[in-house]
Amino acid sequence: MMASGYNAKEEDGHHSGAPGNGGAGAVKSKKPDNTAFKQQRLPAWQPILTAGTVLPAFFVIGLIFIPIGIGLFVTSNNIKEFEIDYTGIEASSPCYNCAQNYSWNSTSSCTCKVPFTLEQPFESNVFMYYGLSNFYQNHRRYVKSRDDSQLNGDLTSLKSPSKECDPYRTSDGLPIGLPIAPCGAIANSLFNDTLELYHLSNGTRTAVVLMKKGIAWWTDKHVKFRNPGGNDNLTLAFQGTSKPVNWRTPVFELDPNDPDNNGFINEDFIVWMRTAALPTFRKLYRIIQKKVDAPTLASGKYELEVSYNYPVRSFDGRKRVILSTISWMGGKNPFLGIAYITVGSVCFFLAVVLLIIHHKYDNRCSSADIPN
């Protein structure tokens, strides 16, 4: 009990029993420690929003954003881009017949030729993309439907793919079907149109050289996707598995001429497996290397030859080809430049308005105004 050595009239803080009478046993003081932490006296910085900090900050943001926006806009305007829609919806379109007559089990592929003209020459590396619209690669069931350990070359997963791949896990037709390699809906819907470019000049039709390697992410190609049992003898490695349902050829025949682009590490396959975030997307297809003394793509007439294998009519999708050059900020992106200019000017304008308001209505009281 605290009563030992306690004075009835004691008023000033030394209420602990110990200090007064040292020998009265060790009555511990209940007083909290007088440290800065426990007494909430830690040294602190107390920022306050004054006109002297906020208004210059707004001005600075405005002054930084507007030049950046202008730079981005100018850079973006210098990038050349050309888009060709070859879905074949209208009857006048070259690929109309192919689109109409598509059937799943046709062995020969339908080809159509789409002519287009480039007004301006394209300098430096030109990149060829294929674009799809209304294709929901970001649907949750679709995104789940893959087996990354199988794609990484794991032999166990090769023969027994993960359950997430259902219903594209085992092949039909057999009660216990062969495992599908690669399994899943993403792999099954691989884009298989073949696109070729021909330059028409002086009556001759020259094929534009398209590079099919260097289109995937480095980590994807070298870390994430590995062939089971190495890159050689893929036929043997994939024995006992079946091809995906909607593929024409099995995975080890994606590029038989190049062992570095065959099997799971085929770059078109890797690019497709990197699912897009939005329903309208584009994926890198081919690279046109820059030429030394001539523009990569001279202006003039061109022809796009499509081997029409990929059906999109059933879900109102669209297919297109995009030819684009690249800068430090990537492809053509006018939104970024415009957004920066807008935000910068809004900030600047806001700063001016706040300055005016602050000057007109400044009634920051001195301490005399505080009711005491």
Place this chain on the structure above:
Amino acid sequence: MDNISGEFALVISGHSLAHALEADMEAELLMTACACKAVICCRVTPMQKALVVELIKKHKKAVTLAIGDGANDVSMIKSAHIGVGISGQEGIQAVLASDYSFAQFRFLQRLLLVHGRWSYLRMCRFLCYFFYKNFAFTMVHFWFGFFCGFSAQTVYDQYFITLYNILYTSLPVLAMGIFDQDVPDRRSLEYPKLYEPGQLNLLFNKREFFICISQGIYTSLVLFFVPYAVLSNASQDTAEPLADYQTFAVTTATALVIVVSVQIALDTGYWTIINHVFVWGSLGLFFSIMLAMHSQTLFSSSPNQFHFVGSAQSTLLQPVVWLTIALATVICIVPVLAFRFLKLDLKPQLSDTVRYTQLVRQKKRKAVCFSGGAGVRGAAGSTSEGRLGARGGSRRSGYAFAHQEGFGELITSGKNMRLSSLALASFASRHSSSWIDTLRKKKHSHTPTPPGAASGDSSPAPSCVSGSAAPPLSNSPSVLGGSQDAAIEEEEARTPPPSPLQAKPGSSTSHARPPSTTLLAASESTQGPSTGGGPGDTAPSAQGESGGWTLSLGAVQEALSNWRSLGVRSSSPGPPSL
């Protein structure tokens, strides 16, 4: 009853309270009690204490606080909203039953004005920020639903979703909830009006909640649509498109963490070293964990779990991504900054003003110190602070439940009403306790009183000093032997000039005190003008007859009404009444 001006106090003893708390009377009691400035219930039982508290709780929309130190206070402490126990002389029973406990009654002021206020402020800021950050985080999925076929695909990596609330954003807000202060503790004590927002529920009500939520929704809109607009057609500088799911996820997650960190930086008003560590540390933790999760090492251990391999490294090296994040941050934060600045500028609250002046003073003091030879001025500055602080920290006793006999007797005896202490002394002498007698004798030996006016110098309650040599007003014979009119005359001659009151600010105290002490002060100061009249008076016999009691009571009442008006007129600036 609500428009009663003037200050009343109700003193009610346990016996009367027993009647007053009956069902048919309690409404009356409540009304009367709430019209008074202070209510003193003496000689009450513990049960009655609890009943009084519950009466208030039931019928009034108020938060009740009960403070006590003895076992007889436990029921009251338990029934109030906030129970405070004093640990000390009476044991620790009250402490064990209470929500808060400390050692001395005077700490109650600090509990309420400093810690209670800070606690309310911290809680409200914490709640507002918590709702904001979670809405900003979650509503992004709502907007994404429109673009993913409403398939409930998440925008972020699953590990980010798990760790967002645990690791990336919890520590800064925790630090704010523990350490935040808007004004220092001395200022809180100095300006009790700062306590008002807590009483009026101003900092977190439906309106504030709605504002928090809307801010969260706006942030989520920006955080989804800016990356959507920028990345949908963008590509890396190696031409791979940036619109893949993993890049989008990393961009949005990074933008989110940066935006909410900037927001907590804006919300925190008191940056201790711990706040710095937590805020910058959380950001750093986010980047390091993300880079670790997207590394090749973890991928090789479990490819299906860590399939984001390479995303962070690839995404965060793109200038376009950082430009997107910067754009999203500015769009989210600039309106908030503008609103807050305008609010501070056009409609500052008292706490903002106090904070601002505090910082201005600090800067001045620093500047003064830096200018050399200002050690003295600096000290003077701090002493003025000290004086201000001291004025604000005046001791007030507001005991509601008396359990010791000594004072109760005194109050009911009317002993400390010096005006007619001569007359009342006769009345009081019937109940004189030895203590009072001793005091009387002491006074008698000190002051040179005119003959026979022995009891007239009875010193009132010990805290006041009656240092003047002049015999008190009470020596006027008119009170006792004279007619009623003469008595009134005498008093009025003495009461009018309010200047003595103002001339002696030291002696006059706040008028929130119980009227007895106000009378005390007034009587002291009116001794000035009465000095001349005093000694000349013939002092009547101190041993008053009981017949004089009725007359003196009337005189007391007159004095009361006069002095009250005096007090109102002279309105000295004391601390506002609680």
